[in-house]
Structure formats: structure tokens, C-alpha cells
Amino acid sequence: MKLSKTVISSAILTATFAATSLPAAAADKILLKTPIAFGSHLPALGTPIAWVADQLKLVSDGAIKMKIYEPGKLVSPPEILDAVSSGKVNSGYATAGYWQGKMPAAALFSAVPFGPEAGEYMAWLYYGNGMKLYQKMYDNAGYNVHVIPCAIISPETSGWFKKPIDKPEDLQGLNMRFFGLGASVMEKLGVSTSQIPGGEIFGALEKGAIDASEFSQPAIDKSLGFHKIVKYNYFPGWHQQATIFELLINKEAWGKMSEGQQATVENTCKASITNSIAEGEAMQFPVMRDAAKNGVEIRYWNDTMLSTFEDKWNEVVSEKTAADPFFKEVWDDLSTFREGYDLWEANAFLPRSK
Structure with a gap:
């Protein structure tokens, strides 16, 4: 009888403890x-x-x-x-x-x-x-x-275009979807930019609301079907x-x-x-390898274009650091870090051969 009471008491105590513990666990x-x-x-x-x-x-x-x-x-x-x-x-x-x-x-x-x-x-x-x-x-x-x-x-890729872009003047007057700080660079080159969501880019290209677009990496861009409308895909992704x-x-x-x-x-x-x-x-190289099958021409920006982009980027940085103190604080810190990192990068990594 004592054993039974002990068992019952233990069971009650266990149940009570479990009940009070549940809210804490939850x-x-x-x-x-x-x-x-x-x-x-x-x-x-x-x-x-x-x-x-x-x-x-x-x-x-x-x-x-x-x-x-x-x-x-x-x-x-x-x-x-x-x-x-x-x-x-x-x-x-x-x-x-x-x-x-x-x-x-x-x-x-x-x-x-x-x-x-x-x-x-x-x-x-x-x-x-x-x-x-x-x-x-x-x-x-x-x-x-x-x-x-x-x-x-x-x-990322730096843009999908309907026609070749060989010189800075070829960009003037284009309407282009562009993201982030790179958009400020493109605007200095006469491009009108907008940051429409990824899911709306295909329709905007199809309707002619925009002439060109950047979005992301080749595999991502392919999933959105850009290659069906625009056939010139430019690299490197200088902006990202x-x-x-x-x-x-x-x-x-x-x-x-x-x-x-x-x-x-x-x-x-x-x-x-x-x-x-x-x-x-x-996942990028298989998509790039098959680009020609979709009529896409992969192009690498010439030296003139890359130099122009970089020159305009330096102008953008000067303007933004002058306009916003915290932008300057972050930019200065990142730049100092990168100057130090350059010593490591220049000596540690093999140059890429083409």
C-alpha cells in the first residue's frame, strides 16, 4: 500500500512538473x-x-x-x-x-x-x-x-543589350534596369536607370519599356528568360x-x-x-557554355569601356563621400582595408591566364 502511494505520488509530481515546464519549453x-x-x-x-x-x-x-x-x-x-x-x-x-x-x-x-x-x-x-x-x-x-x-x-554579368556597345556614346539615351551604385555610374554616361524587380524585367524588355538590363548571374538570368529577347551579354560585372x-x-x-x-x-x-x-x-559555366545555342553572344568590355566605367565611378564616390558623412566613414574604412589587402593579393595569388 505504501508502495502504491509512493508510485501515485511520484506520478502526480512528475505530471505537475511536466505541466509547469511546458510553457517554459514552448x-x-x-x-x-x-x-x-x-x-x-x-x-x-x-x-x-x-x-x-x-x-x-x-x-x-x-x-x-x-x-x-x-x-x-x-x-x-x-x-x-x-x-x-x-x-x-x-x-x-x-x-x-x-x-x-x-x-x-x-x-x-x-x-x-x-x-x-x-x-x-x-x-x-x-x-x-x-x-x-x-x-x-x-x-x-x-x-x-x-x-x-x-x-x-x-x-554578376554587367548587362544584357539589344545591340553591341563598343564605345561610351553607344550607351547614351538607353533606358536600363540597373542596381545599386552602378546605376549612378550609368547615369553619368547618359543612361536612364530604374530598379524594377527581377520578375518584371522580362516583361519590360519585351514591351520595350527598357532597352537593356542587368540583374544577376548567368544561371539566374537564364531562369528569367532574358536570352529570349536580348542577345548581347556583357562581362565582367564591374558594378557587382x-x-x-x-x-x-x-x-x-x-x-x-x-x-x-x-x-x-x-x-x-x-x-x-x-x-x-x-x-x-x-552553376555559371554550364549556362555560359550553352549561350551560343540560344543565340547569345558573350562579350567582354573593351579597355576603353572599363576605363570609362572606373573614371565615372570615381566621380560618383567623390560626390557621395562629400554629400554624406557616414558614407565617407564607411568608404574610408573599406578603402584603408583594401589598400592593406592589396599587398597580400598582389603577392599571394597567381595572375589569371587567358
Whole structure:
């Protein structure tokens, strides 16, 4: 009889403990509702965040889950920053270049004309002052977000054109979809630029609303069908030698995570940096190899064009550093880092032979 009472008492105590523990366990679970700026079907552009969502669940044993919302399904891409900051959603995935109208320096945390390339960019972010300045930008502007780099891709193509472009004058009068700081360069060369979403570029080219476009890497551009309309694809991607994508998390939501949960999210994003650049690098050459079958001519900018782009970029930098103190702070820091890195790069790497 005593044994029975003991067993019953133990069972009651166990049940009581379990009942009181459940809410605490439930509170420890995190659901990141994440609108994304790029469709998850786009290779190396949208697929990285889908990979992150899968990995977070696995690595955390289900304690951290991410539900992604395709572009426009919950929040439109241009509204992601404001939505995360206000708490409308607790996270979002985009690229900082989308916010350069609000914060000019944001473009420097997305893609910089004429470099840095991916390895150098990551070195500055993680082991230079890049991350400190990246978060400082959002804090100074009053945005209630914690920023985490969560993917990176290597060079993009620098444009799809309906006709050959052999000299700067050939660009004058064109209407072109162009992203980020490179758009300011093109505008100096007489191009009218717009930043329409990727999903609308094909229709704009087809209807003649734009004459030319850049968007991303060959495999991504092929998935959007640009090759069906425009046949001259130019390289190198002087305007985007590497492009960073960010996971933004509302600061209150970030603060409620344990240190372990924060580390899980940050390290999963670091793993995504590796995964995304590997994915992007692996899939471009088969598409380029088959370009001629689709009537596409791959062209490399001549020296005159590349020099012109670089000269105009230097003008853009001078104007932007004069106009915005924080842009200057970031640019000066990045430039100092790159000057130091040049010593390593010039001596450590083999020159590419053609």
C-alpha cells in the first residue's frame, strides 16, 4: 500500500512538473517569420535563405524555425526593412542596397563597383570594421534591427543589350534596369536607370519599356528568360564583383533569444555564406557554355569601356563621400582595408591566364 502511494505520488509530481515546464519549453522555441526579397526558386539568389530555413530547424533540433514568405506575399521587398524595424514581422531577408535611398551607405554593404571580391569583402566584414559599421548604420538611422550577413554571390554579368556597345556614346539615351551604385555610374554616361524587380524585367524588355538590363548571374538570368529577347551579354560585372545578402532581425526578438540561439542563427548564416558562393560558382559555366545555342553572344568590355566605367565611378564616390558623412566613414574604412589587402593579393595569388 505504501508502495502504491509512493508510485501515485511520484506520478502526480512528475505530471505537475511536466505541466509547469511546458510553457517554459514552448517559450524557448523561436519562429522567425521571414519575408524575402527574391523568389526562393531563383538559384543562388533566393535558394540560400530556403537552405538557412532548413538548416536552422535541423541544427536547433526544431527549437528555431523559419517560415519564409515569397516576395509580396506578406511584405513587399521595398518594405522589408521598415516591417522588421516596426515589429510587423520579426525578420526579413534582402540586400542592403535596397535601402540606399534611406541610407546612402547601405549600398556599400551590398555591392561595390570594382570590388571588393567575395573573399576580400568577407575579410573586411568579419575581421575588419565592416560588421561594426554595418550595425552602426542601422542604429544611427534609428532602425530597430540586428543585421547578419547571410549569403554572398560572386560577380554578376554587367548587362544584357539589344545591340553591341563598343564605345561610351553607344550607351547614351538607353533606358536600363540597373542596381545599386552602378546605376549612378550609368547615369553619368547618359543612361536612364530604374530598379524594377527581377520578375518584371522580362516583361519590360519585351514591351520595350527598357532597352537593356542587368540583374544577376548567368544561371539566374537564364531562369528569367532574358536570352529570349536580348542577345548581347556583357562581362565582367564591374558594378557587382560580389553581392551580400542580409538577414534582418527585430532587436526585441533578437534580445529574447538566448546566447545559444543567437549563435545558432549567426553561425547558420555564416555557413550559408559558404554554401551560397559555392552554389553560385558551380552553376555559371554550364549556362555560359550553352549561350551560343540560344543565340547569345558573350562579350567582354573593351579597355576603353572599363576605363570609362572606373573614371565615372570615381566621380560618383567623390560626390557621395562629400554629400554624406557616414558614407565617407564607411568608404574610408573599406578603402584603408583594401589598400592593406592589396599587398597580400598582389603577392599571394597567381595572375589569371587567358
